[in-house]
Structures are given as structure tokens and as C-alpha cells.
Amino acid sequence: MELYAYRENGEFIGTIDFYTSLRWRRQYWTAGEVELHLPATKENLAAIKAGVILRRVGYTESARIMGIKTKGGEITANARMLEIYFSMAYVIGTKSFTGTPAEILCQLAEDARESVPELVVDKTALPSGAEITIQLDFKNTLKAMTAVAKAYGLGFRLLFSENQKFTFQVYEGTDRSADQADNNIVYFTDEFQNFIDPEYNFDESDYCNVAYARGSDGKVACIDRSNGGRKRVCFVDASSITPDDKTEAAYLNELKTQCGWGLFDHIKTKSFTGTAVNIENFAYMQDWDLGDIVTTGDSSIGITMNERVTEVEEVYEKGSVTIYPVTGKTKSETLNLEDI
The missing domain is CATH 3.55.50 (Phage tail protein beta-alpha-beta fold)
Structure with missing residues (x-):
């Protein structure tokens, strides 16, 4: 996998075709991450600098180097996709x-x-x-x-x-789950033997369903999504929000906006991760890609889900590539923007 290096103004620096490992982590709704390891030579240090943009031949995303370090004769460059x-x-x-x-x-x-x-x-x-x-x-x-x-x-x-x-x-992304009939169906399951070492994660330790925000004048707003059940409360410091030159309704909406952000930061998480095996029927970037909805699960624990591929990590080492997809909304209860 060759990499092209550019300056931010578009000037071509050179091709990087010899490195010890490359971790290319694509993410659907934020800036993905890249980690590049290569020998510490004068030529490589001249090319690998913060601000340099890395592109892969024939691929969509590019990444900006944010920092580098050298140790033991090796350069480690850390980059983020350009959404950064x-x-x-x-x-x-x-x-x-x-x-x-x-x-x-x-x-x-x-x-x-x-x-x-x-x-x-x-x-x-x-x-x-x-x-x-x-x-x-x-x-x-x-x-x-x-x-x-x-x-x-x-x-x-x-x-x-x-x-x-x-x-x-x-x-x-395209819906490729078993619940639709318009597109080819993609399964990531142990039964199809194309999703090995599956790992299911669910965490609500930081979850809140009620948020209070207090403005500069002491006025308090609240969003309550407990639906009559057990309340799990968080507080947002909104002292930077002032009522100056605002109607009462506009000021209250601003405070509720802060409540909404508070709830967004305290939500349940779930994911299904594993290693995808590129079999002929479900080949990466041909039959499925980042953002697609697929059917995934683990028969040994009886869990099957139709979930979006929210991350794909590609690891290039020793002449081989391994694909690690993450399915499921990383934050499963998302911000309802219509109630703030």
C-alpha cells in the first residue's frame, strides 16, 4: 500500500512505499485516525512532518499528520482524517x-x-x-x-x-441488512465464518436521562427523557449563557440546548466488533463499506443485530492486511435535536 505525501498547499513531496506498519482507522461520523511507523532516516524525517497530508493510492480519505516522535530508530507519525x-x-x-x-x-x-x-x-x-x-x-x-x-x-x-x-x-451508507430486499445482504456472523473473534459491548455506566442547566442569572432549564422511570441526572454549567437582549423563550431555548448537549455526553454505548475475513461474497469496499448497515451477531450468545458499520480499521503489517470493522451506534441513544 503506497502512500503519497503532500503539503497542505497541494505540493507533492514524495511517495512513501517502505514502512513497517500502517494503521488506517476510518470513522463514519467524525475524523478517523492513522498511525504510521517507518525507519528514522533523514529522508523520512524531511518528508514526515506535522501538517503533511497522506493519501493512499486509489482510496477516498486523506489524513493530516498531527505529530511525530522518534525512538529506537523508528518514526511514529500520528495523523487524523481531514475532518479534523x-x-x-x-x-x-x-x-x-x-x-x-x-x-x-x-x-x-x-x-x-x-x-x-x-x-x-x-x-x-x-x-x-x-x-x-x-x-x-x-x-x-x-x-x-x-x-x-x-x-x-x-x-x-x-x-x-x-x-x-x-x-x-x-x-x-447503504442498507445491506437482512431486513431489506433492495440491496445485496451482508452478514457478519460466526455462522458465515466471516467475522471472527466477535466482541459485544454494552455500557450505560455514564448514562443520564435528565439534564439541568443553569444560566448566568440563576435560571434553570431541564430536559427530562426518563419517561416516568428512574431518573439519572446530570448538571450542565451554562453560566456563560446570559439573558441579555433575548426574549424569555429564546433564553430558555438556549439553556435547553445546553441540556441537550449534556445528555449527548451521557448516553448508552453498544458495539459489535470483530475481524472481517474477506471471503468472496462479502468483500470489503466491494460488497460493503464504511456506513453500510449489515446484519451481524454471535450465535453462541444468541445476539443478532442490524447495525451500521461505524468504523473500519485497516492494519498493514509484514505484507498482509487485516480488517477490523466496528458495527453498531457507538453511542446508541443519540441527541434528539428537535427537543432543544
């Missing part, structure tokens, strides 16, 4: 965004132009959806994008081109 640029931006002040979830993701990207001045937003094939409105106040742009994407099952990516452009796209 949005973590460098904030929604400044209080702003409202209205549109379909996909359109709001595009609006958030456009709002971050100061951090991504080369941005081009591709709206040619946006996923459909009902119109919503969200209000944000000094929120990290990538965190806001992730919240919207998780809530509505969308993925987004920032693509690099040599003509010094960063193209933003919103996309939606």
Missing part, C-alpha cells in the same frame, strides 16, 4: 441553523471557513430528510457535526485534491 480541520473551528456566538440534517452539516462546514479557507462544499447528492432547526452557542464545530451526524445516521468527509481544495461531502 473542523475541530480547529468554533461556532462563534449564538447561531441558528435550519435545513435538513445534511444541509445543516453543510452549513456548519461553511461556518468554519476561517479554519478551512480552501473549502468547497459539495451539495450535489445530499441525503434527504425532514427540516430541523438547531441553535448552538460557542460549540466546537466538529463536535456539533458529530452530534447531528449521529442523530440522523449520516456520515461526512473532507476530501483533498492537488489543486488546493478541500471538498466537504455528506453521505449515507
Whole structure:
């Protein structure tokens, strides 16, 4: 697997074709991660620097090197997929965004132009959806994008081109589960012998269903999603939210927005991980890809789920490649943006 190295202005640096290992972790609704190990030579140190963009021949995503270290004659470069640029931006002040979830993701990207001045937003094939409105106040742009994407099952990516452009796209994976008949069905199960070492995880240790937020004047707002059951409460410090020049309703909505973010940070998690074996019927990036919904499970514990492929980790070592997909919403109860 060859890597091409570029400067952020599109200038080609060179090809990286000799490394000891490469871990390429793609993620559906946030910036994935890359870890590259290669010999510590003058030539490699000259090419591998923070800010350098790595591309793989014939693949979609690119990654920006965020840091490097050398030890024992080896360079370790840590990079993030280009969506990481949005973590460098904030929604400044209080702003409202209205549109379909996909359109709001595009609006958030456009709002971050100061951090991504080369941005081009591709709206040619946006996923459909009902119109919503969200209000944000000094929120990290990538965190806001992730919240919207998780809530509505969308993925987004920032693509690099040599003509010094960063193209933003919103996309939606294909439903390939056993509950539909329009697309080929993909199974990740021990029974199909294409999903080995399955690991099921469910955790509600940090889960909350009631959030309180207190503004600068002491006013308190609450979102309660306990539905009459046992309440699990969290508190959000919203002292930066002031009632100045706002109606009572607008001020309360801002506080409820903070409650919504608080609940988003305290939700249940579940996932089904394992090692995919590229058999002929379910080949990676041919029959299934990041964002697709597949049927997965482990017959020994009697669990079967139709879940989205939210992460795919590719590990290249010693001339071989191993694929590790993660299925299931990493955060299974997502932020309901319509009630804040």
C-alpha cells in the first residue's frame, strides 16, 4: 500500500512505499485516525512532518499528520482524517441553523471557513430528510457535526485534491441488512465464518436521562427523557449563557440546548466488533463499506443485530492486511435535536 505525501498547499513531496506498519482507522461520523511507523532516516524525517497530508493510492480519505516522535530508530507519525480541520473551528456566538440534517452539516462546514479557507462544499447528492432547526452557542464545530451526524445516521468527509481544495461531502451508507430486499445482504456472523473473534459491548455506566442547566442569572432549564422511570441526572454549567437582549423563550431555548448537549455526553454505548475475513461474497469496499448497515451477531450468545458499520480499521503489517470493522451506534441513544 503506497502512500503519497503532500503539503497542505497541494505540493507533492514524495511517495512513501517502505514502512513497517500502517494503521488506517476510518470513522463514519467524525475524523478517523492513522498511525504510521517507518525507519528514522533523514529522508523520512524531511518528508514526515506535522501538517503533511497522506493519501493512499486509489482510496477516498486523506489524513493530516498531527505529530511525530522518534525512538529506537523508528518514526511514529500520528495523523487524523481531514475532518479534523473542523475541530480547529468554533461556532462563534449564538447561531441558528435550519435545513435538513445534511444541509445543516453543510452549513456548519461553511461556518468554519476561517479554519478551512480552501473549502468547497459539495451539495450535489445530499441525503434527504425532514427540516430541523438547531441553535448552538460557542460549540466546537466538529463536535456539533458529530452530534447531528449521529442523530440522523449520516456520515461526512473532507476530501483533498492537488489543486488546493478541500471538498466537504455528506453521505449515507447503504442498507445491506437482512431486513431489506433492495440491496445485496451482508452478514457478519460466526455462522458465515466471516467475522471472527466477535466482541459485544454494552455500557450505560455514564448514562443520564435528565439534564439541568443553569444560566448566568440563576435560571434553570431541564430536559427530562426518563419517561416516568428512574431518573439519572446530570448538571450542565451554562453560566456563560446570559439573558441579555433575548426574549424569555429564546433564553430558555438556549439553556435547553445546553441540556441537550449534556445528555449527548451521557448516553448508552453498544458495539459489535470483530475481524472481517474477506471471503468472496462479502468483500470489503466491494460488497460493503464504511456506513453500510449489515446484519451481524454471535450465535453462541444468541445476539443478532442490524447495525451500521461505524468504523473500519485497516492494519498493514509484514505484507498482509487485516480488517477490523466496528458495527453498531457507538453511542446508541443519540441527541434528539428537535427537543432543544
